[in-house]
Amino acid sequence: MRKQILMCVETNKRANTDYVYITCVIDHFYESTREITRKPIYLETKTKYRDRKKLSEINQYKREYHGGETEVIYFIDMDECATKPEDKKLLEDIKAFCCENGYDLVLFNKDVEDVFWGQQVADKEKIQKAGQFRSKRKIADIQIDVLSTTPNSRHQSNILSILDKYWTRKAI
Numbered sequence: 001m002r003k004q005i006l007m008c009v010e011t012n013k014r015a016n017t018d019y020v021y022i023t024c025v026i027d028h029f030y031e032s033t034r035e036i037t038r039k040p041i042y043l044e045t046k047t048k049y050r051d052r053k054k055l056s057e058i059n060q061y062k063r064e065y066h067g068g069e070t071e072v073i074y075f076i077d078m079d080e081c082a083t084k085p086e087d088k089k090l091l092e093d094i095k096a097f098c099c100e101n102g103y104d105l106v107l108f109n110k111d112v113e114d115v116f117w118g119q120q121v122a123d124k125e126k127i128q129k130a131g132q133f134r135s136k137r138k139i140a141d142i143q144i145d146v147l148s149t150t151p152n153s154r155h156q157s158n159i160l161s162i163l164d165k166y167w168t169r170k171a172i
Contacts, residue, residue, distance in 0.1 A: 001035065002068035005166060006061055008041040008049070008103075009075045010112075016040075018075055018112050020130040024139040025147065025159055030167035037067070046076050049094050072103040073162060077111035078151060106159045109151035116142065118155055144172075 009018040019040045026038075041057055048054055062070045076094055081087040091107075098105040108114065113121040113129060116138070121129050133139070148160035 002037070003035060003166065004037045004039065004061065004065045004067065004070045006039055006041050006058055006070060006072045007075060008043055008054070008058070008072065010043055010046050010077060012044045013040075013042045015127050015130075016042075017126045017130040020134050021112050021116050022075060022159070024134055026163065026167065028137075028139040029144075029147075029160060029169055029172065030163065031170055033167070036166060037065075046090065046094065049074060049076075050097055071166065072101070073106060074098055074103055075106045075112070075159075076108070078107055078109045079111060104162045104165070106157065106162045107151045108157045108159075109154055112157075115146065115151075115155055115157045 007019065007022060009022070011018040039061060041054060041061075043049060043051070043054055058072060074094065076091070078091060079087045081091045095105060097103075111120060113119070113126065116133060117129065144160065146155060147157050148164075149156050149158065151157050
């Protein structure tokens with residue numbers, strides 16, 4: 001059965017950094033299939049997770065897709081939720097929103113670069129580092145358990161646990 005997956009990412013279309021890491025994960029760990037169409041939704045910032053314009057874009061893609069079901073996955077950095085009450089509150093609000101709408105939620109502790117590089121990356125270096133990650137195939141260096149756990153500690157994500165619902169893993 002055909003499926004469309006809308007991937008809501010914190011980056012913007014020009015930078016496209018988060019989506020680079022996500023596509024690296026999909027291409028490396030999962031079997032290629034024509035049954036799944038994926039599209040990024042660029043939130044620009046996680047505070048726009050329920051922005052009217054972004055929700056309208058999601059709904060438009062849902063209406064226009066006639067090939068099967070549409071699923072929505074939010075990809076969100078946890079940032080300083082352990083130490084900053086405002087980050088913790090925002091994350092809880094996003095979790096509740098995803099739950100209410102039946103959307104999946106992928107979390108990166110502290111952020112996507114921290115998971116894939118093992119450290120945070122300065123804003124001015126994010127585009128370069130994402131390109132380098134893809135071109136040097138750094139995804140092959142990442143331990144599977146780092147990407148398939150509840151992200152309670154730094155450098156962890158649940159991305160594989162969520163994507164396993166939609167794609168078939170390669171025998172690696």
